[in-house]
Amino acid sequence: MLRKLFTPVLALLAGSAMAQSDDSLMIRNIADEILVNGKAYENLRVLCKTVGGRVAGSPQMLKAESWGVKALQAAGADKVWLQECMVPHWVRGAKEEAYYLIDGKKIALNVLALGNSMGSGPKGVSAPIILINSFEELEKRKDEIKGKIVFYNYKFNSKFVKTFQSYGDASRYRGTGASRAAKYGALAVLVRSMSHSTDNHPHTGAMNYDTSYSKIPAAAVGLEDADKLAAALAANKKVSGFLKTNAQMLPDEKGHNVIGELIGTEHPEQIITIGGHLDSWDPAEGAHDDGAGCVHSIEVLRVLKAIGYKPKNTIRIVLFANEENGLRGGTAYAKEAKEKGEKHIFALESDAGGFTPRGFGFSLANPSQLQKVQTWADLFKPYGVFELTNGGGGADIGPLKGALGTPLAGFVPDSQRYFDIHHAKSDVFENVNKRELELGAVNMAALIYLIDKYGL
Amino acid sequence: MLRKLFTPVLALLAGSAMAQSDDSLMIRNIADEILVNGKAYENLRVLCKTVGGRVAGSPQMLKAESWGVKALQAAGADKVWLQECMVPHWVRGAKEEAYYLIDGKKIALNVLALGNSMGSGPKGVSAPIILINSFEELEKRKDEIKGKIVFYNYKFNSKFVKTFQSYGDASRYRGTGASRAAKYGALAVLVRSMSHSTDNHPHTGAMNYDTSYSKIPAAAVGLEDADKLAAALAANKKVSGFLKTNAQMLPDEKGHNVIGELIGTEHPEQIITIGGHLDSWDPAEGAHDDGAGCVHSIEVLRVLKAIGYKPKNTIRIVLFANEENGLRGGTAYAKEAKEKGEKHIFALESDAGGFTPRGFGFSLANPSQLQKVQTWADLFKPYGVFELTNGGGGADIGPLKGALGTPLAGFVPDSQRYFDIHHAKSDVFENVNKRELELGAVNMAALIYLIDKYGL
Numbered sequence: 001m002l003r004k005l006f007t008p009v010l011a012l013l014a015g016s017a018m019a020q021s022d023d024s025l026m027i028r029n030i031a032d033e034i035l036v037n038g039k040a041y042e043n044l045r046v047l048c049k050t051v052g053g054r055v056a057g058s059p060q061m062l063k064a065e066s067w068g069v070k071a072l073q074a075a076g077a078d079k080v081w082l083q084e085c086m087v088p089h090w091v092r093g094a095k096e097e098a099y100y101l102i103d104g105k106k107i108a109l110n111v112l113a114l115g116n117s118m119g120s121g122p123k124g125v126s127a128p129i130i131l132i133n134s135f136e137e138l139e140k141r142k143d144e145i146k147g148k149i150v151f152y153n154y155k156f157n158s159k160f161v162k163t164f165q166s167y168g169d170a171s172r173y174r175g176t177g178a179s180r181a182a183k184y185g186a187l188a189v190l191v192r193s194m195s196h197s198t199d200n201h202p203h204t205g206a207m208n209y210d211t212s213y214s215k216i217p218a219a220a221v222g223l224e225d226a227d228k229l230a231a232a233l234a235a236n237k238k239v240s241g242f243l244k245t246n247a248q249m250l251p252d253e254k255g256h257n258v259i260g261e262l263i264g265t266e267h268p269e270q271i272i273t274i275g276g277h278l279d280s281w282d283p284a285e286g287a288h289d290d291g292a293g294c295v296h297s298i299e300v301l302r303v304l305k306a307i308g309y310k311p312k313n314t315i316r317i318v319l320f321a322n323e324e325n326g327l328r329g330g331t332a333y334a335k336e337a338k339e340k341g342e343k344h345i346f347a348l349e350s351d352a353g354g355f356t357p358r359g360f361g362f363s364l365a366n367p368s369q370l371q372k373v374q375t376w377a378d379l380f381k382p383y384g385v386f387e388l389t390n391g392g393g394g395a396d397i398g399p400l401k402g403a404l405g406t407p408l409a410g411f412v413p414d415s416q417r418y419f420d421i422h423h424a425k426s427d428v429f430e431n432v433n434k435r436e437l438e439l440g441a442v443n444m445a446a447l448i449y450l451i452d453k454y455g456l
Numbered sequence: 457m458l459r460k461l462f463t464p465v466l467a468l469l470a471g472s473a474m475a476q477s478d479d480s481l482m483i484r485n486i487a488d489e490i491l492v493n494g495k496a497y498e499n500l501r502v503l504c505k506t507v508g509g510r511v512a513g514s515p516q517m518l519k520a521e522s523w524g525v526k527a528l529q530a531a532g533a534d535k536v537w538l539q540e541c542m543v544p545h546w547v548r549g550a551k552e553e554a555y556y557l558i559d560g561k562k563i564a565l566n567v568l569a570l571g572n573s574m575g576s577g578p579k580g581v582s583a584p585i586i587l588i589n590s591f592e593e594l595e596k597r598k599d600e601i602k603g604k605i606v607f608y609n610y611k612f613n614s615k616f617v618k619t620f621q622s623y624g625d626a627s628r629y630r631g632t633g634a635s636r637a638a639k640y641g642a643l644a645v646l647v648r649s650m651s652h653s654t655d656n657h658p659h660t661g662a663m664n665y666d667t668s669y670s671k672i673p674a675a676a677v678g679l680e681d682a683d684k685l686a687a688a689l690a691a692n693k694k695v696s697g698f699l700k701t702n703a704q705m706l707p708d709e710k711g712h713n714v715i716g717e718l719i720g721t722e723h724p725e726q727i728i729t730i731g732g733h734l735d736s737w738d739p740a741e742g743a744h745d746d747g748a749g750c751v752h753s754i755e756v757l758r759v760l761k762a763i764g765y766k767p768k769n770t771i772r773i774v775l776f777a778n779e780e781n782g783l784r785g786g787t788a789y790a791k792e793a794k795e796k797g798e799k800h801i802f803a804l805e806s807d808a809g810g811f812t813p814r815g816f817g818f819s820l821a822n823p824s825q826l827q828k829v830q831t832w833a834d835l836f837k838p839y840g841v842f843e844l845t846n847g848g849g850g851a852d853i854g855p856l857k858g859a860l861g862t863p864l865a866g867f868v869p870d871s872q873r874y875f876d877i878h879h880a881k882s883d884v885f886e887n888v889n890k891r892e893l894e895l896g897a898v899n900m901a902a903l904i905y906l907i908d909k910y911g912l
Contacts, residue, residue, distance in 0.1 A: 035614040439872070
């Protein structure tokens with residue numbers, strides 16, 4: 001009796017072990033193909049070195065779209081097309097000028113205008129600088145703000161081990177600091193860069209104006225300069241400053257999501273989306289943010305084709321047009337998917353850099369889906385992924401969840417180096433490690449293979 | 457009755473949960489202190505920038521010893537001293553010259569003499585070059601070797617995810633290739649660098665002569681040059697080459713292990729050793745290899761002192777005098793420990809770079825010790841350590857296991873970038889990330905705290 005009772009269980013276990021062994025071999029094939037013949041690194045080199053920085057609406061955006069089409073075709077996509085969407089068109093203009101004065105001596109500040117910010121006008125802003133360490137301090141000292149340049153010196157918190165937590169904590173100063181200061185009559189804001197870097201590069205990024213208040217100029221300051229300026233202000237010296245930025249927001253431009261597919265053999269109507277965003281900030285090459293995510297995604301398609309895997313579902317790679325300052329690409333993609341009644345069974349984004357893999361974060365429909373994913377844990381460990389956790393996705397695929405309830409995941413590489421280079425001139429190809437980039441693609445392809453095969 | 461039966465079990469579980477919670481808080485303290493006030497990065501800067509490369513026996517070795525004494529004193533050691541040992545004294549001499557000739561055209565090769573190798577003499581070696589891809593090929597073609605320069609082009613295997621496996625596989629060509637070729641009459645060897653790097657820097661490292669054969673010169677070739685040379689030879693062109701190296705092995709010099717202690721409060725006679733090696737190859741600054749291990753180890757002592765932790769056992773930091781080309785430091789340390797009848801309960805080494813933490817590898821006395829360590833797994837995960845595995849240690853602490861059976865562990869950081877810079881001119885301070893380095897020290901200090909508190 002006991003034997004009879006246990007037979008189905010044993011059969012199930014044996015079946016599961018065999019499946020894991022087959023899957024393990026398939027993932028080993030994926031890894032070998034990428035680690036030996038991978039194209040992600042060379043694709044990234046071409047994007048970084050022949051296109052470079054590519055703000056939405058810029059001429060480089062169009063060059064990047066052409067790059068994406070060619071790369072997807074070369075990877076073996078069954079079909080490649082452009083999906084139109086309107087994107088914001090912010091331009092930095094001429095290089096910013098900034099300095100502060102102590103005892104009549106000008107000390108230059110290395111700054112970058114924040115994305116979406118308005119220029120100061122040709123005369124710039126000359127005013128006393130006030131050091132503000134937090135929004136709490138801003139509120140306490142609101143009567144001292146008028147007619148001044150507010151310098152937000154809120155520090156990137158070293159105690160968070162995962163640096164995205166520090167970013168989530170500090171980035172509100174970049175996003176909303178200008179309008180919060182303008183509310184009390186500030187003439188401009190300088191914002192300490194959101195970074196642990198040991199250099200002085202300023203880190204730009206999007207800000208947004210609250211239209212209730214004056215649209216004052218806003219710029220990021222490198223960490224060394226921020227420390228010097230804060231020390232000068234803390235020493236109670238009267239410090240005045242000058243900021244001239246030349247940015248402007250022009251009318252929207254036509255841009256495109258670049259899309260490539262492997263058409264599913266059993267359920268071509270069921271779509272699995274894998275993507276990153278094609279736009280980047282202008283001061284650098286957008287190598288990690290998010291060239292890496294684009295080439296990761298293209299490599300997933302390439303490797304499945306190269307090893308002869310026939311996906312059951314349609315594998316669709318999307319290089320989103322505009323994440324940094326508008327999310328127009330992801331919004332347009334989800335809108336069309338809903339309008340067409342498409343069936344999106346899963347979406348995966350890579351937008352946290354091309355560093356050594358750590359895990360995936362999931363936003364799924366229910367806990368049993370995550371439990372299912374976690375039964376695959378041992379398949380990922382040989383390739384460096386140990387964390388399959390709840391919570392995650394990506395900015396570009398977020399609207400798909402909103403529109404269609406699509407289950408999401410975000411690729412999670414190691415975060416220690418990301419904010420050293422994020423939105424700064426150091427986000428260049430040379431700061432990407434070939435094998436780390438490749439291992440990201442290995443794990444992404446492995447996840448897509450498992451989800452295509454077993455569903456969620 | 458059921459209640460009574462379960463009470464002790466529940467109490468045990470509750471006790472264990474409380475212990476984990478206390479430990480979790482203590483490790484959080486360790487992390488906060490290191491991530492906010494850490495000295496490892498600045499210590500490493502001083503070592504790299506004021507001492508630089510420090511081959512055993514060189515004047516820089518003595519400067520490094522002084523640095524170590526000061527750094528351990530500043531970290532708060534109860535006691536700091538030097539332990540004498542004789543070390544080899546190999547000198548590179550003047551810069552190497554190497555080229556090959558195709559159709560009378562000289563093409564320069566970027567090479568570095570291998571550590572311990574003999575110079576070619578002032579005239580250098582001029583001879584035809586033969587491409588040998590493996591030792592198997594060498595044996596097959598042994599009759600073609602005489603009078604030639606053997607170029608070993610064995611590739612670093614991309615398929616191994618953990619690059620130390622590729623190193624273990626390829627490094628025998630560096631270690632024994634010269635004598636194996638000399639056996640068949642070769643005049644010199646060139647060895648493809650053991651690396652996945654995308655640059656052309658040659659990677660040196662120790663070799664050893666089999667004294668049965670002629671001591672022929674041996675040098676490492678950068679990867680780009682190796683590929684070009686291999687292509688030229690594969691095209692069946694007659695390729696001759698020239699190699700001049702100027703190295704020599706001088707008589708042994710007096711060197712020292714630099715040692716600092718926190719004396720145990722309950723069992724001062726029980727010693728826990730934590731170390732890295734102070735020597736490095738000369739072409740770079742030995743930042744990752746093994747400056748990182750030295751400053752990791754010093755930081756363990758510093759943080760325990762800074763947070764006011766009183767270790768039960770003696771915590772002893774050892775900066776070993778000579779790992780790269782002789783292992784004299786670790787050998788002398790174990791010898792004295794045995795002679796004095798010291799009780800060494802555990803030893804931990806960091807000698808795999810200062811990259812983002814992944815795990816620890818253990819060589820313990822029995823499986824139950826590893827099981828005990830693995831009960832601590834959840835305490836490490838917030839700091840990036842997910843792998844507590846069997847097998848590991850370190851070259852310098854290996855003799856301690858041999859002499860006294862001491863249980864060992866090796867710190868395992870991410871390995872993707874290590875061999876890009878290992879033993880090459882790119883192993884400089886600028887290629888170390890501050891937070892990755894600090895997180896290594898966090899996990900090492902956490903492990904030492906747990907072993908000091910609970911034993912093995």
